[in-house]
Amino acid sequence: xxxxxxxxxxxxxxxxxxxxxxxxxxxxxxxxxxxxxxxxxxxxxxxxxxxxxxxxxxxxxxxxxxxxxxxxxxxxxxxxxxxxxxxxxxxxxxxxxxxxxxxxxxxxxxxxxxxxxxxxxxxxxxxxxxxxxxxxxxxxxxxxxxxxxxxxxxxxxxxxxxxxxxxxxxxxxxxxxxxxxxxxxxxxxxxxxxxxxxxxxxxxxxxxxxxxxxxxxxxxxxxxxxxxxxxxxxxxxxxxxxxxxxxxxxxxxxxxxxxxxxxxxxxxxxxxxxxxxxxxxxxxxxxxxxxxxxxxxxxxxxxxxxxxxxxxxxxxxxxxxxxxxxxxxxxxxxxxxxxxxxxxxxxxxxxxxxxxxxxxxxxxxxxxxxxxxxxxxxxxxxxxxxxxxxxxxxxxxxxxxxxxxxxxxxxxxxxxxxxxxxxxxxxxxxxx
Ligand SMILES: *[C@@H]1O[C@H](CO)[C@@H](O)[C@H](O)[C@H]1NC(C)=O
Ligand SMILES: *[C@@H]1O[C@H](CO)[C@@H](O)[C@H](O)[C@H]1NC(C)=O
Ligand SMILES: *[C@@H]1O[C@H](CO)[C@@H](O)[C@H](O)[C@H]1NC(C)=O
Ligand SMILES: *[C@@H]1O[C@H](CO)[C@@H](O)[C@H](O)[C@H]1NC(C)=O
Ligand SMILES: *[C@@H]1O[C@H](CO)[C@@H](O)[C@H](O)[C@H]1NC(C)=O
Numbered sequence: 001x002x003x004x005x006x007x008x009x010x011x012x013x014x015x016x017x018x019x020x021x022x023x024x025x026x027x028x029x030x031x032x033x034x035x036x037x038x039x040x041x042x043x044x045x046x047x048x049x050x051x052x053x054x055x056x057x058x059x060x061x062x063x064x065x066x067x068x069x070x071x072x073x074x075x076x077x078x079x080x081x082x083x084x085x086x087x088x089x090x091x092x093x094x095x096x097x098x099x100x101x102x103x104x105x106x107x108x109x110x111x112x113x114x115x116x117x118x119x120x121x122x123x124x125x126x127x128x129x130x131x132x133x134x135x136x137x138x139x140x141x142x143x144x145x146x147x148x149x150x151x152x153x154x155x156x157x158x159x160x161x162x163x164x165x166x167x168x169x170x171x172x173x174x175x176x177x178x179x180x181x182x183x184x185x186x187x188x189x190x191x192x193x194x195x196x197x198x199x200x201x202x203x204x205x206x207x208x209x210x211x212x213x214x215x216x217x218x219x220x221x222x223x224x225x226x227x228x229x230x231x232x233x234x235x236x237x238x239x240x241x242x243x244x245x246x247x248x249x250x251x252x253x254x255x256x257x258x259x260x261x262x263x264x265x266x267x268x269x270x271x272x273x274x275x276x277x278x279x280x281x282x283x284x285x286x287x288x289x290x291x292x293x294x295x296x297x298x299x300x301x302x303x304x305x306x307x308x309x310x311x312x313x314x315x316x317x318x319x320x321x322x323x324x325x326x327x328x329x330x331x332x333x334x335x336x337x338x339x340x341x342x343x344x345x346x347x348x349x350x351x352x353x354x355x356x357x358x359x360x361x362x363x364x365x366x367x368x369x370x371x372x373x374x375x376x377x378x379x380x381x382x383x384x385x386x387x388x389x390x391x392x393x394x395x396x397x398x399x400x401x402x403x404x405x406x407x408x409x410x411x412x413x414x415x416x417x418x419x420x421x422x423x424x425x426x427x428x429x430x431x432x
Contacts, residue, residue, distance in 0.1 A: 078110025163209030296329015343381030388412030
């Protein structure tokens with residue numbers, strides 16, 4: 001048979017084989033590091049699904065020409081005991097300054113002990129920050145030359161942070177929680193580092209990663225534009241102080257999807273300067289729910305708009321969907337929609353509090369951050385307290401354009417003050 005193959009036939013055969021190879025390759029190494037260890041199929045704390053694989057495929061940027069800079073090549077031990085901070089900094093410098101699509105790799109199966117570490121751009125063409133192993137925080141408080149940040153990534157564009165379903169960022173926060181004034185009243189109130197700060201990044205894609213036991217805030221997204229967070233698991237004990245799951249401020253165009261957050265403070269906190277945020281397929285609890293605010297503290301101006309939560313489950317959390325503002329602030333929180341949400345035994349399933357105060361005493365003040373156009377649609381479940389819906393709005397700046405549409409929360413009443421509320425479909429409880 002082979003003998004009768006003409007030159008043309010051989011050519012076609014080769015082409016065919018090449019294209020078959022290509023098809024297999026593109027579904028295999030498209031993200032630049034391959035899955036020879038099968039991490040995507042097995043041992044998945046984080047379950048991946050077709051969407052993720054498709055996203056990886058279509059990104060297509062990190063194929064053949066990519067190079068990988070591994071922290072292992074710069075002396076990082078990954079034994080969980082040796083301080084690997086310097087090795088990481090050297091590797092980062094290399095990865096950041098390399099021409100051509102580059103991946104920064106934290107290998108799988110190792111635990112790298114780090115003190116405060118800065119990953120700073122701008123970079124030549126670093127595209128992938130692959131955290132396949134664990135980053136483990138030093139528990140020595142004196143190790144933190146930056147007392148506000150443990151890991152900070154800043155000034156890098158078009159980056160993907162990919163945990164490949166095995167990557168973990170572990171803040172080992174217990175020592176900080178024990179010394180928090182919220183836990184031990186005899187201790188002075190001081191700040192603790194945020195585990196992962198993402199600062200001034202454009203076009204960021206963070207996925208398939210686990211973040212746990214932060215010293216304080218787990219992930220803080222600040223001054224960014226166009227951020228995708230997908231398939232991220234954030235966890236800490238329900239009584240760990242101030243461990244907000246994902247904190248967002250001064251950031252536009254963010255999508256948080258398929259994520260699971262259980263922590264000691266807000267699952268997602270949305271602060272001043274957040275615009276166009278979409279949250280979908282979120283599981284929250286324990287924790288303080290999704291919280292817009294606190295806005296307007298110390299008489300500040302705050303602007304939040306375009307918040308869209310579609311698909312969330314809250315279980316045993318302190319709040320479900322909350323908006324909170326201090327008296328004395330100004331600005332607006334507007335165009336907000338919460339829909340397709342389930343509440344299971346949540347203390348304040350739906351709450352707007354414009355008299356929020358977490359200090360000993362807050363002065364009565366007239367001005368307020370204006371809350372308007374807030375829609376609650378298809379929300380059901382149970383309240384753990386006898387008030388399921390609270391609208392405690394400002395006298396001078398009442399809440400405007402509040403819509404409850406097909407809301408059914410059992411076990412509690414509605415307490416409504418200074419709120420302009422419209423009911424649509426079946427609503428229970430109703431504001432009287
Ligand atoms: C592509 O992968 C499939 C299944 O993994 C295998 O059966 C096939 O031989 C591969 N084709 C090529 C050209 O490598
Ligand atoms: C980042 O991606 C955008 C959109 O794909 C592209 O226009 C831009 O040039 C990229 N920036 C860098 C620094 O590569
Ligand atoms: C209401 O939300 C639930 C999720 O809580 C969803 O399963 C259901 O399909 C939604 N109903 C409608 C009519 O969209
Ligand atoms: C509104 O908030 C204020 C301040 O926290 C509180 O004193 C008041 O009881 C609340 N009113 C309602 C109706 O919840
Ligand atoms: C709701 O309000 C009604 C009327 O004031 C009261 O009888 C009932 O006990 C309240 N229910 C709860 C769960 O607090």
